[in-house]
Amino acid sequence: MGPQIVLIMLVVSGLFVAWSTGTNDAANCIGVPVGANIISFKRAVLLMAIFVFLGAMLQGQNVMETTGSGIVITTTTTYEEYHQTSAPSSIMADMDSFFPEERMSDLAMMVALFAAGISVVVATYSGIPLSASQSIVASVAGAGIGIVGMQPDFFRYEVLLRIFGSWIISPLLTLAIAFLSYYILSKIGQRVKDVLKWERTLASLVIASSCYFAFAQGANAFGAGLGPLTVRFPEMITIIAAVGGIMVGLGALTFGHKVTKAVGKDITQLDYAGALAAQFAAGMGLLVFANMGIPVSSSQAIVGAVVGVGLVKGAAMINKKKIIRICAGWVITPIFAGGLAVGLYKMLAFVL
């Protein structure tokens, strides 16, 4: 398999990840309004695709940089900046050997994207809301392990820890925001005289917040998914974002219904106020972390938010079995993605 074929496979893998992002991640944007019967599935997918594209184009830069080049140290300069010391000669030799082009190889990135995409598809098939960003971060780290082995000097653990930390903090943050938001909206709802008008207002705001969430999604998870491609083809970011946006839309349309149902109906019952509170909280959480350059899971953000909404009515309103299943998926998937990336890289590197 020549370098050109690996390159082609890299691009295909990137588009595969974008499609898989659509099947799972993007469904998080539309699960709530579709689950609350505010908008049809097809209309929701169309709106989502437009705003995901805009988010990736306008805000995705920060996150694309992190997953593309921020986890594995591929240059001597980066090594010295990160470790605050000169690189020993052994490290410099390894660096030249592992990363001759001062970046992860096309093969490694192709493996990372492919492993991430596979793990997301498996989660989607199981009806588990799960982020491509979780899978990609783990599979990039896994590919890195495949290249350098278990050498800690080549990994930016601080970045990884920040990312892992955000996976814990983000659902708790969105839970708290959603809880407070829904509490306030419920109090307002009890006082309004024209409930039909109030209902229409809430529904309109849910649609608007879904678009906002999709935009944040584009900036965050979508950007994370395409990070490796933008590192390889920095001059083609616009085209990557455009094609990626289309693939995301196709993913949601073709295979997004399971996760849409999981988010919108299976965790707790959502009324229009709850839908708005959940969307708002999740979108806020995503943008906060996107601006910090940390790819967080939109699935965790929306699930945390939906749980927060349910808790306003009491813990009995939450489908605990579903939550446990989802949390298990969040732990297993990165491990699976990382392990798959290591194994695939070792196998393909040996074969080639």
Next chain:
Amino acid sequence: MMGFWGDAKKIEILVLEFCEEVEKCLKTSFNAMEVYIEKGETEKVIELSTTSHNAETNADKIRRKIIKYLLEGSLLPNTRADFMNLLEYIDDIADDAESLLDSFILPSLDLKEVDKEQIKEIMVKLSKQYELLKEGIAILFSDTNQAIEKVGMLEKLEKEIDEIEEKLIRKIGSRQDISIAEKLVYREFISKIADIGDVIENTGDQLEIMIAVRKG
């Protein structure tokens, strides 16, 4: 964004028109029964019966128009479902009022022995009950708290109607000068009128449910 889900104002106007036609059907049915009990099947009874049937037909036309708009996307999906149910309940009121005429005037059943004053009292209470329901539906589009207040009064009237119904049926049942077949006809008549009160109350319950699920 109201236009995103169709014209809510248009639906509001049609629903109120529908309620007016149903009221017309109800009141003319009652008038027809009153005259029939007193004087049998006269020209006046025929005229009132025809008016009642026409009102029921007009109500049906308006209802189908509303459903057409709902199917085309007016209102939010959950609200559409609630409104369709509400229309069905209100339509049942008109159907029951029309059925009263068909069950007793068409076969020319003799109802002269029934207590006319008590029947009249039931009909007055039913008219009042429906009026409250209609007011509740009208305010639904602007002040749901008041709408709940209006429908809250329906139950009291329904209880009063039930009490009169029971009294009348016992009275008829205790009479020795009429046959069992006649007693059954009178009982059927009294129950059919009183049951309209149950349908009106059920419609009020539906309205309460619509408001409750949106209150948060």
